[in-house]
Amino acid sequence: MQPQTVVVLPGDKLPLSPSSSQSALTLGPGIYCNPQTHEIIPTQAGIAHITHPKPHRTQLYVDYDSKRYIPCVGDLVIGCIVGTQGGDSYRVSLSNFSNDVSLPYMAFPNASKKNRPTLVKGDLVYAKVASAEKELEATLECLDPGFGILEDGMVLDCPLRFARMLLFEGDDKQKKEGTSSLLRLLARHTKFEIAIGINGKIWIKCDTVSDTLACYRIVLECCKSPVSQYDSIVKRHFKEVAKVVEE
Amino acid sequence: MLSNRYICGHGTKLLDYKYNGMSIKALTATLLGDVSVEEVKEGTQDDESESNGEETEKDKEIDNDSNNEETPTDSKIDRIVKTVKVSVIQETKSSKKSLVDDNFANNLPKEGDIVLTRVTRISLQRANVEILAVENANVPVDSGVGSNGSGIVAAGGGSGAATFSVSQVSSDLGETFRGLIRSQDVRATERDRVKIMDCFKPGDIVRAQVLSLGDGTNYYLTTARNDLGVVFARAANGAGGLMYATDWQTMTVPSTGLTEKRKCAKPL
Numbered sequence: 063m064q065p066q067t068v069v070v071l072p073g074d075k076l077p078l079s080p081s082s083s084q085s086a087l088t089l090g091p092g093i094y095c096n097p098q099t100h101e102i103i104p105t106q107a108g109i110a111h112i113t114h115p116k117p118h119r120t121q122l123y124v125d126y127d128s129k130r131y132i133p134c135v136g137d138l139v140i141g142c143i144v145g146t147q148g149g150d151s152y153r154v155s156l157s158n159f160s161n162d163v164s165l166p167y168m169a170f171p172n173a174s175k176k177n178r179p180t181l182v183k184g185d186l187v188y189a190k191v192a193s194a195e196k197e198l199e200a201t202l203e204c205l206d207p208g209f210g211i212l213e214d215g216m217v218l219d220c221p222l223r224f225a226r227m228l229l230f231e232g233d234d235k236q237k238k239e240g241t242s243s244l245l246r247l248l249a250r251h252t253k254f255e256i257a258i259g260i261n262g263k264i265w266i267k268c269d270t271v272s273d274t275l276a277c278y279r280i281v282l283e284c285c286k287s288p289v290s291q292y293d294s295i296v297k298r299h300f301k302e303v304a305k306v307v308e309e
Numbered sequence: 310m311l312s313n314r315y316i317c318g319h320g321t322k323l324l325d326y327k328y329n330g331m332s333i334k335a336l337t338a339t340l341l342g343d344v345s346v347e348e349v350k351e352g353t354q355d356d357e358s359e360s361n362g363e364e365t366e367k368d369k370e371i372d373n374d375s376n377n378e379e380t381p382t383d384s385k386i387d388r389i390v391k392t393v394k395v396s397v398i399q400e401t402k403s404s405k406k407s408l409v410d411d412n413f414a415n416n417l418p419k420e421g422d423i424v425l426t427r428v429t430r431i432s433l434q435r436a437n438v439e440i441l442a443v444e445n446a447n448v449p450v451d452s453g454v455g456s457n458g459s460g461i462v463a464a465g466g467g468s469g470a471a472t473f474s475v476s477q478v479s480s481d482l483g484e485t486f487r488g489l490i491r492s493q494d495v496r497a498t499e500r501d502r503v504k505i506m507d508c509f510k511p512g513d514i515v516r517a518q519v520l521s522l523g524d525g526t527n528y529y530l531t532t533a534r535n536d537l538g539v540v541f542a543r544a545a546n547g548a549g550g551l552m553y554a555t556d557w558q559t560m561t562v563p564s565t566g567l568t569e570k571r572k573c574a575k576p577l
Contacts (some may be wrong), residue, residue, distance in 0.1 A: 095549075096548075097544055097545035097548050097549035097565075097567070098548070098549060098550060100565070148434075156484065166434075195506055197430075197431055197506070197510060197511055197546065198431060198432065198505075198506060199432065199433075
């Protein structure tokens with residue numbers, strides 16, 4: 063069966079083929095199953111993707127844009143330590159005016175009761191969402207290498223879809239090279255480190271502050287621009303920064 | 310030798326009176342209603358249960374002859390002291406006012422009481438609840454639903470019907486008494502491995518016992534007993550159908566067959 067993509071609005075009837083009613087359904091973001099009638103409807107406006115990764119298995123989700131992040135298990139996020147709680151976990155803010163999440167002291171590599179992590183209020187962490195029950199506050203973990211404190215650099219806020227695009231574009235083998243290669247374009251001009259949080263936060267760090275600033279401005283502008291303009295945006299900003307440095 | 314000792318029950322108070330230059334201590338009614346007496350100590354055979362009419366003052370005089378000498382004639386016969394509890398029961402049926410069955414204000418939750426609560430929020434360590442009703446200890450004589458008119462069948466099942474004092478305050482305004490069930494107090498076994506998520510959900514009606522009055526903010530409650538736990542719950546946090554306990558940690562929606570995990574009170 064072919065994957066389907068249709069534009070849907072909240073409450074629309076989903077174009078599910080009758081055969082898919084027999085297959086196992088996996089519901090993704092933007093899809094709601096009424097617990098009383100077992101009706102499946104979209105709750106977000108966007109592009110519905112209906113795929114069949116295996117026979118007798120159907121996946122459904124709506125690709126919609128938003129700026130408000132809701133934690134889901136397995137997400138990679140950038141958070142800011144805002145305090146401690148109860149002597150066994152940090153409180154972490156993933157986005158402004160949202161509920162804080164918790165990051166237990168034991169969710170660090172080599173952590174023990176005596177050996178505590180040394181993060182302080184205001185530190186940035188790159189972490190993975192370990193649990194996200196809707197009735198409870200979510201918890202993070204920093205267990206694998208690569209997670210943990212992000213030192214120096216700059217953080218910017220972006221729409222969630224842009225963050226997803228940046229993080230997952232490499233995974234999509236079918237896409238042609240150069241179509242969404244903002245990172246590749248940046249790499250032509252400077253060395254940089256980047257951490258992408260699905261919660262709409264991007265952290266960038268270069269060797270020099272001027273390069274960091276250029277990258278910051280580029281990513282900020284690219285959030286609102288079509289992919290075709292990325293090349294010119296990157297060139298323009300690096301040129302501007304170079305001019306300032308010369309002066 | 311037979312003598313009675315009267316102690317204060319619900320709705321009475323021991324007060325000091327001055328009369329003829331003497332100080333007299335007397336049981337005094339503090340509520341409007343019928344006087345009832347009940348013997349508290351077991352062992353004696355005949356009890357002369359006197360239920361007087363309405364009295365406002367000086368119900369009975371305490372006989373404070375505890376310093377009497379033992380009867381010198383026969384040492385075999387000990388003094389028999391019957392302890393009688395005197396209390397005032399509010400008669401709501403007779404009064405025209407539409408009072409609720411057993412006023413909540415005169416039956417506030419105290420240590421050991423069974424209460425019905427609603428879960429307001431949960432976290433990893435505790436479940437916050439609000440107290441909706443206190444289960445009354447005094448079951449009517451015939452323990453029937455008909456005897457007190459608005460009897461509610463005991464939530465925890467068992468025989469007969471318990472009565473409840475229903476709180477009349479608004480939960481929207483946060484006027485209800487709040488309680489707290491810590492994860493250690495959820496069940497009696499494996500106390501340190503309790504996951505609150507698998508025991509309670511917001512909106513569940515939980516039957517619990519008061520452990521202590523706690524601070525001014527929260528009562529401390531426990532459900533570590535077979536007949537305590539979730540008694541009413543809906544699936545999907547209230548969006549789904551009514552669930553029934555199928556075993557002590559599973560609840561099922563009959564129409565869809567969906568199951569959720571809870572710490573259930575013992576089913577009927």
